[in-house]
Amino acid sequence: MTKPPERPANPFESLKAKLGPLPPGPEPLTPPKKRVPGAPHAEERVTVRFERAGHGGKTVTRVEGPGLAQGG
Structure with a gap:
């Protein structure tokens, strides 16, 4: 039988x-207070566009x- 390896000392x-x-x-x-789910407000809209013109x-x-x- 082999001996299990020794664990290194904890610094x-x-x-x-x-x-x-x-x-x-x-x-x-x-x-934090839970937000009541509802319809998103208009100011919470994020727009993602893929553009190629001018680049x-x-x-x-x-x-x-x-x-x-x-x-x-």
Whole structure:
């Protein structure tokens, strides 16, 4: 029978002994409020366009909508 290989020493064991007990962590955050599903608002529309004109024949994907930076 062969002996199982030895596990390498855990480098964090010595660190744990030096630190001692840790202080309690911060209070958990309250979960975000659930949004009621409904019809999307007009200002929440995202438009995706595939353009080729003015880009040297290369196809460009343009995305426009709320929360997206205005391209210039």
